[in-house]
Amino acid sequence: MAYPSVNGSPRKPWIMNAFAMMAPGHLAPGLWKHPDQQPQTLDHWVQLAKFLDEAGFHGIFFADVLGNYDIYGGNAPALKSGAQIPIQDVSLFISALAYNTKNLSFGVTASTTYENPYALARKFSTLDQLSNGRIGWNIVTSYLESAAKSYGKEKLLEHDERYRMAREFMEVVYKLLEGSWQDGAIETNRETVVFANPAKINKYYKCAGLNLVGSSPQRTPFLLQAGASKAGQDFATTHAEAMFLPGMVPAKTGEIVRSMKNLLVKKGRSRDSVKFIAGIFICVDEMDEKAQAKFQDLMQYADLDGTASLFG
Numbered sequence: 001m002a003y004p005s006v007n008g009s010p011r012k013p014w015i016m017n018a019f020a021m022m023a024p025g026h027l028a029p030g031l032w033k034h035p036d037q038q039p040q041t042l043d044h045w046v047q048l049a050k051f052l053d054e055a056g057f058h059g060i061f062f063a064d065v066l067g068n069y070d071i072y073g074g075n076a077p078a079l080k081s082g083a084q085i086p087i088q089d090v091s092l093f094i095s096a097l098a099y100n101t102k103n104l105s106f107g108v109t110a111s112t113t114y115e116n117p118y119a120l121a122r123k124f125s126t127l128d129q130l131s132n133g134r135i136g137w138n139i140v141t142s143y144l145e146s147a148a149k150s151y152g153k154e155k156l157l158e159h160d161e162r163y164r165m166a167r168e169f170m171e172v173v174y175k176l177l178e179g180s181w182q183d184g185a186i187e188t189n190r191e192t193v194v195f196a197n198p199a200k201i202n203k204y205y206k207c208a209g210l211n212l213v214g215s216s217p218q219r220t221p222f223l224l225q226a227g228a229s230k231a232g233q234d235f236a237t238t239h240a241e242a243m244f245l246p247g248m249v250p251a252k253t254g255e256i257v258r259s260m261k262n263l264l265v266k267k268g269r270s271r272d273s274v275k276f277i278a279g280i281f282i283c284v285d286e287m288d289e290k291a292q293a294k295f296q297d298l299m300q301y302a303d304l305d306g307t308a309s310l311f312g
């Protein structure tokens with residue numbers, strides 16, 4: 001379908017993607033105190049998913065972290081403001097959200113630094129089957145020292161080392177997802193299961209199994225990524241189908257998009273093979289004044305210490 005051009009540039013349809021977290025404060029710590037704030041029950045998330053589905057959104061994406069923010073002022077600012085804590089395991093909600101929606105897709109964040117590729121392949125294949133191909137994986141390498149300590153590590157792995165580990169993780173996961181089962185293996189001929197023996201000589205992962213779950217509609221979930229450092233862009237231009245970007249400073253967003261497109265071409269991929277999704281905050285109402293009033297109402301609940309804990 002052709003879209004009309006604007007000032008000579010081709011216009012593309014927007015991807016509408018809701019950005020959420022199963023925590024009382026995602027990027028707006030303190031907002032849990034707002035009288036309209038719903039308790040984060042399964043029913044709440046099902047209602048939200050249905051609302052977005054009916055409104056024609058393409059997806060809802062769930063951010064996730066595996067530790068608490070404790071650099072700025074210890075634990076207290078994050079705990080008091082609900083800054084990304086407490087946080088539930090979103091993957092356990094997806095079946096209910098998928099069952100109650102038709103077209104909405106789901107982005108689930110999972111970390112290559114702490115997950116195990118064999119277990120994660122099983123989880124995403126299951127989610128892909130039960131959502132009928134509506135699952136995406138936001139691949140993160142995780143940045144919180146507290147997560148490293150909670151997962152029994154002495155310290156957080158160095159930034160580029162985390163990306164090297166992520167590359168190897170992907171090799172193993174692709175073999176499990178794409179190479180374990182031939183299409184139709186389960187219904188027709190069990191002999192056509194392919195034994196995958198990925199990564200015998202890998203440094204971080206050894207996995208001699210085949211994916212416990214048979215092939216799913218997408219096999220590999222839709223892959224999303226957000227890291228914009230040199231290592232992050234290198235990873236994204238190899239694996240990602242969509243990239244999340246901070247969208248509050250358009251010039252900076254544009255810089256990353258241009259750099260990504262150049263890198264894609266260098267790697268032999270098309271400039272448009274990655275979709276870019278910029279994060280913006282939109283406050284709407286019937287009239288500007290009402291929208292402004294709504295924004296001011298939200299602002300009075302902002303917890304600056306909680307926000308500082310996220311920056312920390």
Ligand SMILES: Cc1cc2nc3c(=O)[nH]c(=O)nc-3n(C[C@H](O)[C@H](O)[C@H](O)COP(=O)(O)O)c2cc1C
Pocket residue numbers: 062063064065109138139140141142143226227228229230231232233244245246279
């Ligand atoms: C829009 C957006 C969403 C992100 N969501 C998550 C997330 O859910 N969990 C996480 O651990 N990191 C998340 N990140 C952080 C990135 O994965 C990455 O660590 C960060 O952008 C720094 O990139 P770099 O490591 O390439 O420097 C997000 C980043 C952006 C811009």
